[in-house]
Amino acid sequence: MSDEEQEGRDRRxxxxxxxxxxxxxxxxRQFLRKGVELTESLLVENRALxxxxxxxxxxxxxxxxxxxxxxxxxxxxxxIDSLEAERNELLTRSxxxxxxRRESEVRNDQxxxxxxDLANLYIASHHLHTTLSVRGVIQRLIxxxxxxxxxxxxxxxxxxxAGGAARPVGADGVEVSDLPVLQVGEGPIGEVMMTGLARIQxxxxxxxxxxxxxAVLPMMVREQPVGAIAVARVFEQKSRWAAVDHELFKxxxxxxxxxxVAANLxxxxxxxxxxxxxxxxxxxxxxx
Amino acid sequence: MADxxxxxxxxxxxMRQLLVFALARIKRISVTEAxxxxxALRKLAGARFDLVVTDINMPIMDGLKLVKRIRSDETxxxxxxxxxxTEGSTEDRQRAMALGANAYITKPIQAPxxxxxxxxxxxx
Numbered sequence: 139m140s141d142e143e144q145e146g147r148d149r150r151x152x153x154x155x156x157x158x159x160x161x162x163x164x165x166x167r168q169f170l171r172k173g174v175e176l177t178e179s180l181l182v183e184n185r186a187l188x189x190x191x192x193x194x195x196x197x198x199x200x201x202x203x204x205x206x207x208x209x210x211x212x213x214x215x216x217x218i219d220s221l222e223a224e225r226n227e228l229l230t231r232s233x234x235x236x237x238x239r240r241e242s243e244v245r246n247d248q249x250x251x252x253x254x255d256l257a258n259l260y261i262a263s264h265h266l267h268t269t270l271s272v273r274g275v276i277q278r279l280i281x282x283x284x285x286x287x288x289x290x291x292x293x294x295x296x297x298x299x300a301g302g303a304a305r306p307v308g309a310d311g312v313e314v315s316d317l318p319v320l321q322v323g324e325g326p327i328g329e330v331m332m333t334g335l336a337r338i339q340x341x342x343x344x345x346x347x348x349x350x351x352x353a354v355l356p357m358m359v360r361e362q363p364v365g366a367i368a369v370a371r372v373f374e375q376k377s378r379w380a381a382v383d384h385e386l387f388k389x390x391x392x393x394x395x396x397x398x399v400a401a402n403l404x405x406x407x408x409x410x411x412x413x414x415x416x417x418x419x420x421x422x423x424x425x426x
Numbered sequence: 427m428a429d430x431x432x433x434x435x436x437x438x439x440x441m442r443q444l445l446v447f448a449l450a451r452i453k454r455i456s457v458t459e460a461x462x463x464x465x466a467l468r469k470l471a472g473a474r475f476d477l478v479v480t481d482i483n484m485p486i487m488d489g490l491k492l493v494k495r496i497r498s499d500e501t502x503x504x505x506x507x508x509x510x511x512t513e514g515s516t517e518d519r520q521r522a523m524a525l526g527a528n529a530y531i532t533k534p535i536q537a538p539x540x541x542x543x544x545x546x547x548x549x550x
Contacts, residue, residue: 247538250451250537250538250541251536251537251538253447253451253537254447254448254536254537254538257444257447257448257537258444261440261443261444261447262440264443265439265440278440281438281440282440284512284533285438285440285441285444285533285534286440286444286534287534288512288533288534290512373512373532373533373534375532376534380534380536
């Protein structure tokens with residue numbers, strides 16, 4: 139239907155003036171068009187808003203995940219820090235334990251060395267006093283010098299009762315018969331027998347002779363010199379005096395003379411019980 | 427009860443005692459003493475030993491002869507042997523090692539050194 143036909147029909151069906159009807163019609167149409175446009179605009183805007191909402195929701199989800207992830211990272215960082223601190227503590231503890239272990243090892247070595255030294259002293263004392271034979275004491279004395287000190291050449295001198303001279307009574311690395319009688323006060327050995335003071339070179343490797351020994355020890359009985367022990371040389375593998383050597387020197391100096399005196403007294407006795415005869419008198423135990 | 431048995435061969439009673447003292451510091455080891463090479467062979471014939479510590483200079487049969495005899499003995503041919511002697515020269519050491527000794531210690535002995543060698547040889 140054309141506009142003219144529509145207008146004719148309108149004229150026939152309405153009592154309103156044609157201009158007003160047309161105006162109304164125009165208005166309605168415009169109104170309706172505007173309504174459609176507005177609706178379409180609203181629909182477009184709605185779709186845009188829906189899209190925006192979806193985008194924001196996605197963004198929100200992503201951000202939530204990000205926050206959760208950040209929290210996890212922060213937790214991990216805290217855990218790493220804690221583990222790092224624990225590791226450092228363990229390292230410190232380990233270093234301390236290692237230090238303690240080293241100290242214990244050193245201490246253990248010292249204890250082993252001390253035990254060895256004590257064993258040397260015990261053996262020296264034991265073997266020197268468990269023989270009551272003069273020859274036995276001399277032999278053991280020489281053996282101690284050789285085995286425990288490492289003496290390659292040594293000699294033992296005993297002073298005569300007058301105390302003016304000393305004769306050799308035992309030796310190793312040299313024949314006793316080749317050794318001279320010494321005068322007390324003369325030469326290194328004679329001086330030691332006079333003073334009662336040991337004479338020991340700092341370096342045992344210098345290699346002495348029995349005229350100039352590297353070590354001379356006085357044999358003392360009740361603070362009186364009765365003889366001397368002289369070490370001329372030590373074995374080539376002995377590079378220095380050990381701490382126990384000085385202890386052994388002291389022990390031999392103070393025990394050898396007593397062992398010889400005891401052995402000499404015992405030699406004239408007819409057995410152990412006979413040697414003990416009359417002992418009560420010395421203990422004030424006599425019943426008579 | 428001891429896990430290892432050691433034979434100490436030494437003619438000097440004081441050295442023997444010193445070696446026994448040193449070896450007693452090692453747990454799980456028992457020590458048998460012999461006065462010379464012949465005494466050692468008798469004891470080796472009667473028991474199984476895990477280690478022999480022997481002096482070189484001894485009467486009747488010296489340590490070097492003893493090492494040779496041990497190396498030709500079926501039961502003890504592989505037993506570790508430590509030689510102990512007053513001789514410190516390289517030649518003596520080489521002679522003992524050539525005969526089959528596993529280690530060499532010179533006198534005067536130091537117990538810690540003996541203990542260390544024994545532990546090495548017995549892998550303790």
